[in-house]
Amino acid sequence: MTSRFLASILVATLGLSLSACGKKPETSNGELVIKIGSVSPLTGPQSHLGKDNENGARLAVDELNAKGVMIGGKKARIELLSEDDAADPKTATIVAQRLIDEKVAGVIGHLNSGTSIPASKLYSDAGIAQISPSATAVKYTAQGFKTAFRVMTNDAQQGRVVGTYAAKLGKKIAIIDDRSAYGQGLADEVEKAAKAAGAEIVAREYTSDKATDFTAILTAIKGKDADVIFFGGMDPQAAPMVQQMKRLGITAQFLGGDGAQTAEFLHLAGADGEGVIASNPGLPLASMPGGQAFEQKFTAKYGKIQNYSPYAYDAVMVMVGAIQRANSLDPKLSLAELEKTDYSGVTGKIRFDPKGDLAGGNVTLYQVKNGQWVPLETVKSDGQ
Amino acid sequence: MDIFLQQLINGLVLGSVYALVALGYTMVYGILELINFAHGEVTMIGAMVALSVIGALVGHVALPGVVIVAMGVLVAVPVCMLLGFTIERVAYRPLRHAPRLAPLITAIGVSILLQNLAMIIWGREYVKFPPILSSATHQVAGATISDLQIFILVLSLLIMAGLVALVQKTKLGRAMRATAQAPQVAALMGVNVNSVISLTFIIGSAIAAIAGVMVAAYYGLAHYYMGFMLGLKAFTAAVLGGIGNLAGAMLGGLLLGVIESLGAGYIGDITGGFMGSNYQDVFAFFVLILVLVLRPSGLLGEQVGERA
Amino acid sequence: MLLGVLLAALPFLVDAGLGRTWVRILDFTLLYMMLALGLNIVVGYAGLLDLGYIAFYAVGAYLYALLASPQFGLHLPFWLLLPLGALVAGLFGMLLGAPTLRLRGDYLAIVTLGFGEIVRIFMNNLNAPVNITNGPQGISLIDPISIAGVSLGQTHTFAGIEFSSAHSYYYLFLALTLLVMFVSMRLQDSRIGRAWAAIREDETAAEAMGINTRNVKLLAFAMGASFGGVSGGLFAGFQGFISPESFNLLESIMILCMIVLGGMGNIAGVLLGAFLLTVLPEALRSIGDFQRWYFNRIIVDPADLRMLLFGLALVLMMLFRPQGMIPSAQRRREFKHDDAPQEPAPLYDQQK
Known part of the structure; x- marks a missing residue:
């Protein structure tokens, strides 16, 4: 049984190989x-x-x-x-x-x-x-x-800019990430930079990249009186999170990374997205x-x-x-x-730079104003 | 204290969402002793269908938001009823005599099938629930609760009460109970077992549709993947309360919601930062395993041998 | 004999005909064959539906990655890590098995699913306060497997023939797959195998016949898990990078699909299922290419189609050919139920 089956695989593979040989394009007219x-x-x-x-x-x-x-x-x-x-x-x-x-x-x-x-x-x-x-x-x-x-x-370069910016917005910062490689990587760097800039991390909370209910972690953050909430994650989480913040009466500034700085976020969050700040690497397209x-x-x-x-x-x-x-x-x-x-x-x-990272890249911060992302400022991340 | 109260409210609302879905699970299980894995997916389909209707109406007809949502529900409910009926007829009924593994595997298959069908129909993007319902909030002792939250809580209680009345007081209910206890005997007594089972699926799916719309309205969006985790949590809730028991499903749902909320809210403080809200999803599974090991019949379930 | 030559020559034939990529796909196929054989012990032999099987693969992979990478600066040798992976994964199997022994089929399915998710969530979060797994970032620069000082991560020339890394891994994986196959076959016909079949058919009766159902079930979990652990370790060394996203529920379901499709309890069937489902995505890829070429856009995403077909296959197989494509003799008998009039209908068989 086994041998017959393996033999048939082999025949199939050989068949495939032959057909594959025929279609290799070799275009060399000098x-x-x-x-x-x-x-x-x-x-x-x-x-x-x-x-x-x-x-x-x-x-x-x-x-x-x-x-x-x-x-x-x-x-x-x-x-x-x-x-x-x-x-x-x-x-x-x-x-x-x-x-x-x-x-x-x-x-x-x-x-x-x-x-x-x-x-x-x-x-x-x-x-x-x-x-x-x-x-x-x-x-x-x-x-x-x-x-x-x-x-x-990279995340460290962007996180450094965002974390420093967060510390300018307020001294008590809460950080949430979605436990994805992207969200966690960025959030960790933001945390480091915000601390270095003299801010206090009052809460570090987590969610998942499939979650829709954030009331428990937001309420916990409310209890810590945060001025700024940074979220490392994507727009489908950022939008309901902003809405739930409103409903819970949380007035802290919401800050996101490039996963939130999207048209989809504006669409999903609607009026509740107003005032949200988010970063994106590079310059605004217009500049x-x-x-x-x-x-x-x-x-x-x-x-x-x-x-x-x-x-x-x-x-x-x-x-x-x-x-x-x-x-x-x-x-x-x-x-x-x-x-x-x-x-x-x-x-x-x-x-x-010697590692292969972009040397001296830019990070731009945007804010939602009248339902549009408006560039606030572009910061040079002295890449190392 | 107001933070604690707020977490409690968060938990109760989350829990009533679980409870709504758990009711459907428990009904089917009570009669067939089959975990209808696809139940969460029926919830999702309900939300998606309703959202398609709502999306088509919003901005085109000058009706109050509540009416538009109600129209969405009115379309979603029969669609899900038909879906529930079809699932039972096509995927489960032919396997009634097969070994236990077989219907379980089909159930998983149906679940995957529905999820991916929904993804092809409605796309991978999150579908937005238009902000047409009241978002007014009330202050209760320093905590906030919104109209919609109150509505969901009350609605789940009403549906549960309705179902209990149906099962205890009506002829259909009696037939259901008879089928659950001894199908052969019930059949001999003139109960059309097949129709009873079909009806159970239809009723369960109707509730799932309503639950789906409520979830979408509450969180402001729907997604093809939303049914899976919801179904899993709801199942846990049903087991926690005692599977097959309607009041148990309600209690289990509320309890699970509160456990998750308080857990995510306080675990960081309790463990001194060693564990945080990143373990939120672990709680549900942990509770599930604990209940199954320590009290397989659940909180309100009667002690039945071989049940679990 | 002929078969042996064919198997030995396979990577070279494939390499010549289809390119090195397909040798790599062949490697992954062998890995999945090992996984499917492992799950087959739990589901096919003992009849315990396990939806969290990927957790053991994850345990094996992480064990290898943690002990043979710059993560802790440890670089233990392969010959030590392989049995260690089997052992630790086996222990995890018992850990899962112990509290769930009393649970009947469908409860077991849910609990194992939960267990799989718990393991993944822990892998994803054990980067703070003490960094163990690197969290969602995963572990990179894992040492390639090296046997007797020969690293399989490099190309070697032996007797004038060039063995690329993909080729070397093929032979290692082939040898281990054959071993796992052999163990599976021997187990099936052993006392334990018969005990598994007995509890699968009727647990109460099995117990009455003097079978220690607890130990026998635990053994099934442990054996299945240890196969998963071994393939996990191989995966980590082969790929050089692992992260929690590779060990999600879909993978568990995919492995289940393999054995259901091929034929639960039958080794040839399981191997066929694993082969088909590993090659299928590659085949479906061409559907995407075709659409792009013909319609200049993707109408039905092959990735969507893949899962849709899996779901459909599970349902259809159970309805029309529950014994799988290549059924085991025993299963064939078991699944043969006459479609006699269903009224009055006894519901789902209470015994199984």
């Missing part, structure tokens, strides 16, 4: 092909963000191809290989392996920290450069891999150096910008820039060039 991988969740709850990243990367690739890229005196065409990691760590390693098999020159991705980290090991072993447009966990670049880069401020031009080009082609597509766009530009400077498809040479990047992109100036 033209070099630079393969760039793009990984983000294209299915699952975050597929809208994933598609946005892919589109940002594709826009950059199309522009570069239209302009023409020369490597070593030969005309080169950039090919974007888009992969879906479904925001799942295990799938992330599988698609990372697939890109390595395809011998890509570099990878733009992944979208999440939870997928970027396990994949970074494979890219590092293969010596392939990886630029994440949106992973913010400190750990991603702290593993000592020379191949891991990112073009967005990005090439922001308006990018927005026009992007919306003409793909519709509304979701969130991180400008970063994916810049990441491709930085990656291809390094390959062009190296003037070779050898990942080792382009990696060395990548470290020396000094590029003015639509999201601002991109330089990397």
